[in-house]
Amino acid sequence: MTDHRSEAERAAAEAEELERHARAGRVRPVVFKAPAAPAPPTHWADLKPAERVAAVLAAGLPKFRAAQIDRHYFRSNSDDPTRWTDLPTAVRTDIARDFFPRLLTPIRVQTADAGTTVKTLWRLHDGQMIESVLMRYGVPGVPASGSGRQRATLCFSSQAGCGMACPFCATGQGGLRRNLSTGEIVAQVKEAQKVARLTNVVLMGMGEPLANYKRVVRALRLMTGEMGLSARGITVSTVGLVPRMRELAAEGLPVTLAVSLHAPDDELRDTLVPVNQRFGVREVVGAAHEYFQATGRRVSIEYALIRDVNDQAARADALADLLAGGGRGTGWVHVNLIPLNPTPGSRWTASRPRDADEFVRRLERRRIAVTIRDTRGREIDGACGQLAAAERSGAASR
Numbered sequence: 001m002t003d004h005r006s007e008a009e010r011a012a013a014e015a016e017e018l019e020r021h022a023r024a025g026r027v028r029p030v031v032f033k034a035p036a037a038p039a040p041p042t043h044w045a046d047l048k049p050a051e052r053v054a055a056v057l058a059a060g061l062p063k064f065r066a067a068q069i070d071r072h073y074f075r076s077n078s079d080d081p082t083r084w085t086d087l088p089t090a091v092r093t094d095i096a097r098d099f100f101p102r103l104l105t106p107i108r109v110q111t112a113d114a115g116t117t118v119k120t121l122w123r124l125h126d127g128q129m130i131e132s133v134l135m136r137y138g139v140p141g142v143p144a145s146g147s148g149r150q151r152a153t154l155c156f157s158s159q160a161g162c163g164m165a166c167p168f169c170a171t172g173q174g175g176l177r178r179n180l181s182t183g184e185i186v187a188q189v190k191e192a193q194k195v196a197r198l199t200n201v202v203l204m205g206m207g208e209p210l211a212n213y214k215r216v217v218r219a220l221r222l223m224t225g226e227m228g229l230s231a232r233g234i235t236v237s238t239v240g241l242v243p244r245m246r247e248l249a250a251e252g253l254p255v256t257l258a259v260s261l262h263a264p265d266d267e268l269r270d271t272l273v274p275v276n277q278r279f280g281v282r283e284v285v286g287a288a289h290e291y292f293q294a295t296g297r298r299v300s301i302e303y304a305l306i307r308d309v310n311d312q313a314a315r316a317d318a319l320a321d322l323l324a325g326g327g328r329g330t331g332w333v334h335v336n337l338i339p340l341n342p343t344p345g346s347r348w349t350a351s352r353p354r355d356a357d358e359f360v361r362r363l364e365r366r367r368i369a370v371t372i373r374d375t376r377g378r379e380i381d382g383a384c385g386q387l388a389a390a391e392r393s394g395a396a397s398r
């Protein structure tokens with residue numbers, strides 16, 4: 001039967017169906033569609049290249065200023081037009097006012113690992129809050145930053161809050177507040193670039209990136225294009241929104257896909273990652289493998305190890321069967337085990353070291369590449385959403 005509904009109508013129906021489905025079984029429903037919210041002020045990074053040219057012409061500036069502004073904003077470490085001295089003094093303030101509204105205001109900064117891990121809570125124009133974490137490694141003279149070559153990773157957000165309702169996650173417990181604009185996503189990277197040369201950026205902070213698909217993809221195009229970041233250093237996470245995973249595979253953007261699996265069986269994953277009720281583990285892993293085939297990028301499977309919940313030896317074997325099954329083999333995938341960083345009041349906690357070791361051993365025995373993620377920033381409410389949750393409850397009690 002032909003579906004005559006518009007894309008928006010289909011999305012609304014899909015969102016409604018998901019919410020109805022989720023309401024039947026849990027306290028917080030999965031929410032796909034962001035609540036209506038006033039749009040953030042339009043920023044230079046929100047405009048497509050042709051719109052940027054049109055904007056400078058409309059402002060009475062010659063066309064070449066668009067490329068000049070692009071170079072300053074996307075390629076330098078400065079996001080302040082008043083310092084771009086090759087622009088006429090008279091127009092710098094106008095450019096700042098018209099194209100570079102302040103999108104992020106830092107309201108809390110926490111550091112750990114001798115200052116090489118920095119977590120920032122940002123306030124957006126409408127009072128919503130997001131988080132980003134900058135982790136620098138191999139900093140000379142700072143043993144706490146680890147050994148090896150110098151590198152810097154930014155973990156940043158795609159939405160204010162998250163609608164995916166994963167019960168072990170502080171962000172999920174707070175619900176979805178709104179989608180970030182492309183400008184707000186890119187601005188987090190720009191802020192980090194002021195203090196470090198980024199080697200990796202990972203969209204693994206607040207939010208489900210593929211639920212804010214268009215703005216995220218535009219941000220990825222800016223990062224790999226105008227900003228000159230290597231697609232190989234960019235990771236996009238998802239809980240497994242299968243249609244969007246397929247779309248991303250076709251974008252021609254060879255970024256790394258990280259799939260938050262957390263369980264190898266539908267029964268458990270339905271609880272840990274509620275959207276699994278819509279896209280089951282086999283479908284998700286199948287789409288992840290298709291992503292590898294389309295892009296040549298090895299997929300990362302994220303698996304938070306939760307004591308006595310998903311860390312049993314039998315589940316390690318089931319995970320190996322799932323990943324290598326269907327003739328997929330093991331070369332397409334890498335498993336990233338994450339010691340759970342419990343959220344306040346949560347009934348879940350991190351696995352015992354011996355259980356984590358056994359989990360690793362069983363995957364390795366099946367020749368599946370596996371690592372245990374370091375636990376940078378643990379002492380600073382490192383798991384996404386904890387800082388925002390603390391700020392909100394603090395504000396409520398003030």
Ligand code: SF4
Nearest residue numbers: 162164166169172207
């Ligand atoms: S774990 Fe990720 S997808 Fe799940 S609720 Fe938290 S931010 Fe959203």
